[in-house]
Amino acid sequence: MSAFVALVALELASAGTAGPLAVGPLTARPGEAVSGYLEVPDAGDPGARIPVTVVNGREPGPVLALVAGTHGYEYTSVLALPRVRERLSPARMKGAVILVHLANPPAFFERRIYRNADGKNLNRVYPGEADGTQTERIAFVLTREVIDRATHLVDMHCGDGNESLRPYTYWQVTGDPALDGAGKEMALAFGLDHVVIDRERPRDPGRSVYTSNTAAVRGKPAITVESGGMGLTDEASVRAQEAGALSLIAHLGIQEFPSVRVDRPLFIDRSEVLTAPATGVWRWAVEKMQSVAEGTLVGRVHDPFGAVLAEVRAPFAGEVLYVVATPPVTEGEPVAFIGRIVEEGAAEAR
Ligand SMILES: [Zn+2]
Numbered sequence: 001m002s003a004f005v006a007l008v009a010l011e012l013a014s015a016g017t018a019g020p021l022a023v024g025p026l027t028a029r030p031g032e033a034v035s036g037y038l039e040v041p042d043a044g045d046p047g048a049r050i051p052v053t054v055v056n057g058r059e060p061g062p063v064l065a066l067v068a069g070t071h072g073y074e075y076t077s078v079l080a081l082p083r084v085r086e087r088l089s090p091a092r093m094k095g096a097v098i099l100v101h102l103a104n105p106p107a108f109f110e111r112r113i114y115r116n117a118d119g120k121n122l123n124r125v126y127p128g129e130a131d132g133t134q135t136e137r138i139a140f141v142l143t144r145e146v147i148d149r150a151t152h153l154v155d156m157h158c159g160d161g162n163e164s165l166r167p168y169t170y171w172q173v174t175g176d177p178a179l180d181g182a183g184k185e186m187a188l189a190f191g192l193d194h195v196v197i198d199r200e201r202p203r204d205p206g207r208s209v210y211t212s213n214t215a216a217v218r219g220k221p222a223i224t225v226e227s228g229g230m231g232l233t234d235e236a237s238v239r240a241q242e243a244g245a246l247s248l249i250a251h252l253g254i255q256e257f258p259s260v261r262v263d264r265p266l267f268i269d270r271s272e273v274l275t276a277p278a279t280g281v282w283r284w285a286v287e288k289m290q291s292v293a294e295g296t297l298v299g300r301v302h303d304p305f306g307a308v309l310a311e312v313r314a315p316f317a318g319e320v321l322y323v324v325a326t327p328p329v330t331e332g333e334p335v336a337f338i339g340r341i342v343e344e345g346a347a348e349a350r
Helices: 003-013 076-087 105-109 134-145 177-190 211-216 235-251 343-347
Strands: 021-023 026-028 030-038 046-054 061-067 095-099 150-157 163-165 168-172 194-196 222-226 264-277 280-284 297-302 308-313 318-322 334-342
Touching: 021 046, 021 095, 021 105, 026 030, 026 046, 030 134, 030 297, 046 076, 046 105, 046 134, 046 168, 061 076, 061 105, 061 235, 076 095, 076 150, 076 235, 134 211, 150 177, 150 211, 163 334, 168 177, 177 194, 177 222, 177 235, 194 334, 211 222, 264 318, 280 334, 297 318
Parallel strands: 061 095, 061 150, 150 222, 168 194, 194 264
Antiparallel strands: 021 026, 030 046, 046 095, 163 318, 168 222, 264 334, 280 297, 297 308, 318 334
């Protein structure tokens, strides 16, 4: 680590609060935990009440935001955060944790995949708009009240209700060595052994698009994690979210917990979301975690009578990170995510 990187890391680490931490209408004094709601006002369409817990340590340190439930049919993080909350002891903490228990309540209660009733995907509209539609107003409140208050962020996802997914973390590479180094350490601390290297996130703070990227363009190390999918609530997937969050809290020096840090990460340096070439009935031909060669059949889109409309094949050799494993597909929407694994040395050299 260079002196420059060490200095920046120190500044990031000491950026937390020693006094009260206010998140929307909630204020947690040092040594205190408070829960309540962020209000997203009704406008042309209904607003939302976002449940949040603010746990403020007695001593200053990093402020970690854990954001669950951005997509309405993704349940593992929503079930993990109350467990994390229970383990936090503000009297012993150095720094703070902001737990967003349900970032997108309308999508959750309406059981929506991908998009809200306004047709927008919460993880595509950041930093949001104060006078926009429902999804944009939710993003605006989360940017202002959560992301702007935090020093570090984890956006916690799983495969959506139709996605059969193997666990992995997105590590975004911005070109800023301090930010990228801190983000990589967060990714390893979270404990999921597949790490997707993401170099494609926009750099404009006014069009940051994604939750974690909204933190990154504001100079805050951030990762996106994926564990679970298909609308399931299996213990292994929930436990991975819980254990990863606690391990990361320990990594940041906020409170001691067992580490689940990855010793032998598998970095994915090339990845591609494959999309449906036609609207129809999807019959997938691969499973999550399966290795595929270039040209392997991933699945076929059929018309309702059974005739083949289109085929999807792997564009390069790799592993299936997720595959849509329910029949409905719409042209242009994802059907699978393929990644190519490299060794750590190769990832470092880039
Ligand atoms: Zn998601």
